[in-house]
Amino acid sequence: MTGAGAPxxxxxxxxxxxxxxxxxxxxxxxxxxxxxxxxxxxxAVLMLGWMDDEALRRTLTTGxxxxxxxxxxxxxxxxxxxxxxxxxxxxxxxxxxxxxLVRVEQIGAACHRGTRTCFDGGELPTATGIPEEPRx
Amino acid sequence: MTGAGAPxxxxxxxxxxxxxxxxxxxxxxxxxxxxxxxxxxxxAVLMLGWMDDEALRRTLTTGxxxxxxxxxxxxxxxxxxxxxxxxxxxxxxxxxxxxxLVRVEQIGAACHRGTRTCFDGGELPTATGIPEEPRx
Numbered sequence: 001m002t003g004a005g006a007p008x009x010x011x012x013x014x015x016x017x018x019x020x021x022x023x024x025x026x027x028x029x030x031x032x033x034x035x036x037x038x039x040x041x042x043x044a045v046l047m048l049g050w051m052d053d054e055a056l057r058r059t060l061t062t063g064x065x066x067x068x069x070x071x072x073x074x075x076x077x078x079x080x081x082x083x084x085x086x087x088x089x090x091x092x093x094x095x096x097x098x099x100x101l102v103r104v105e106q107i108g109a110a111c112h113r114g115t116r117t118c119f120d121g122g123e124l125p126t127a128t129g130i131p132e133e134p135r136x
Numbered sequence: 137m138t139g140a141g142a143p144x145x146x147x148x149x150x151x152x153x154x155x156x157x158x159x160x161x162x163x164x165x166x167x168x169x170x171x172x173x174x175x176x177x178x179x180a181v182l183m184l185g186w187m188d189d190e191a192l193r194r195t196l197t198t199g200x201x202x203x204x205x206x207x208x209x210x211x212x213x214x215x216x217x218x219x220x221x222x223x224x225x226x227x228x229x230x231x232x233x234x235x236x237l238v239r240v241e242q243i244g245a246a247c248h249r250g251t252r253t254c255f256d257g258g259e260l261p262t263a264t265g266i267p268e269e270p271r272x
Contacts, residue, residue, distance in 0.1 A: 021260060028164070029165060034170050034184055036172050036181055036184060038181055043179035043180075044179075045172055045174055045181065045237050047230065047235075048170055048172060048230060048234070048235035059262075060260060060261065060262050060263065061263050062263065063262075063263050063264055087264070088262055088263070088264050089262075089264055090259060090262060090264070091259070091260045091262045092255040092256075092258040092259045092260065093255070093258040093260060094183065094184060094254040094255050094258055095247055095248070095249055095251075095254045095255075095258065096254075098184070099183075099184035099254075101181050101255045101258075111231055112231070113231055115231075118230040118231045118232075118235075119228040119229070119230050119231075119237045120228075122228040122229040122230055122231065122237075123226060123227070123228045124157060124196060124227045124228065124229060125196065126195075126196050126199075126224055126226060126227045127196065127197050127198065127199050127224070128199055128223070128224050128225055128226070
């Protein structure tokens with residue numbers, strides 16, 4: 001138990017997220033933004049996590065993806081328990097500041113179930129659209 | 137103005153989302169789940185939107201991606217104003233039920249700024265991680 005503190009709070013010995021970046025974030029009611037994790041090698045979307053400012057700061061500065069766990073209310077660095085580490089390759093913020101795209105080198109499975117992505121096996125029945133006209 | 141109603145509410149003349157699917161969703165406090173939109177041709181992550189049950193129902197049954205707008209508090213079908221339609225190719229729900237991965241044929245730009253994705257130009261300075269050992 002590391003006592004990570006409330007979302008947005010720093011931890012002893014760390015510095016705050018760059019205020020220029022922090023000002024661009026549009027947090028939800030819990031102080032979080034969504035973080036889409038994409039495999040930098042295969043382009044597969046691996047999972048969606050959540051980051052408070054401190055999780056984003058650690059992700060940007062340490063080379064390891066760190067999330068805020070909404071269920072456990074604590075910071076968690078991906079792979080510390082499972083070994084399934086995510087090494088950061090790039091991070092981009094979207095146009096309205098509420099979503100991050102984090103490209104990673106994924107070691108092992110991204111999902112706690114052991115599957116490569118958290119979407120494997122979750123396909124929903126879909127009426128796929130047929131464009132009215134050929135794509136230019 | 138179409139008066140789309142509150143999140144989760146159906147609209148006159150429509151039916152409800154399949155209750156088996158609805159039961160698998162883990163909504164946030166606003167009744168929404170995150171929807172990652174990925175280009176089915178290039179695998180680029182285009183944007184992140186939000187869906188209530190009715191937006192998901194329409195997405196699954198009509199072949200066109202529909203979102204819930206958190207800022208305007210109404211349903212919006214992507215492309216109705218801009219022409220930048222998203223034709224659904226597949227939809228998958230993640231392991232904990234709070235995120236959807238929607239693969240689409242994107243017509244034109246996904247972002248309202250005219251860029252291909254909402255993450256273009258949003259790169260943040262990152263200390264990329266170097267794995268300690270070569271990948272197997």
